[in-house]
Amino acid sequence: MRPVFLADEGATRALAVRLARTAPERAVVYLHGDLGAGKSTLARAWLRELGVTGTVRSPTYTLLERYPLPRGGEALHLDLYRIGDAGELEFLALDDALDALWLVEWPDRGAAGLPPADLHVRLAMDGDGRGATLDGGSGAGEAWLRRLREVDELHRISEPNP
Ligand SMILES: Nc1ncnc2c1ncn2[C@@H]1O[C@H](COP(=O)(O)OP(=O)(O)OP(=O)(O)O)[C@@H](O)[C@H]1O
Ligand SMILES: [Mg+2]
Numbered sequence: 001m002r003p004v005f006l007a008d009e010g011a012t013r014a015l016a017v018r019l020a021r022t023a024p025e026r027a028v029v030y031l032h033g034d035l036g037a038g039k040s041t042l043a044r045a046w047l048r049e050l051g052v053t054g055t056v057r058s059p060t061y062t063l064l065e066r067y068p069l070p071r072g073g074e075a076l077h078l079d080l081y082r083i084g085d086a087g088e089l090e091f092l093a094l095d096d097a098l099d100a101l102w103l104v105e106w107p108d109r110g111a112a113g114l115p116p117a118d119l120h121v122r123l124a125m126d127g128d129g130r131g132a133t134l135d136g137g138s139g140a141g142e143a144w145l146r147r148l149r150e151v152d153e154l155h156r157i158s159e160p161n162p
């Protein structure tokens with residue numbers, strides 16, 4: 001799919017809200033992009049939209065933060081930038097979390113220990129803003145992207161705020 005232009009941080013948050021509202025309950029999302037591309041901004045807004053209140057801590061050093069969700073189930077926020085080797089993921093005891101929503105920053109660093117992605121979100125610098133490209137990684141992810149396209153939700157993000 002062609003990139004969606006995210007002019008400012010608010011647009012990144014708006015994309016997160018649309019993704020949160022359309023996501024299947026169980027989904028693995030890989031958030032790709034360089035340092036400062038907006039991965040944590042997207043993850044934090046997504047968690048907020050799902051009803052997470054209080055502090056959303058950065059998992060930079062802990063690798064993982066888990067959040068029970070008001071609707072039931074849980075969300076996992078991972079940041080694997082500082083992971084030593086993929087084996088460290090095993091120590092996080094994630095086998096019981098396969099039904100959760102996974103938001104994973106720097107997934108390539110822990111790839112071998114991660115469940116496969118349903119959706120890839122690729123964020124990149126684009127002038128003062130960012131570009132976001134969404135790609136399905138599974139049948140469920142493709143269906144999710146079709147739902148998003150049907151409602152043409154994404155293109156409205158690129159328009160000026162009303
Ligand atoms: N669409 C956007 N346009 C301009 N700035 C943005 C946009 N989205 C997020 N930002 C800003 O980019 C900065 C970095 O964002 P963020 O911390 O989310 O990046 P990150 O990808 O998680 O970085 P890291 O890899 O270091 O964890 C923040 O100051 C945020 O406000
Ligand atoms: Mg981050």
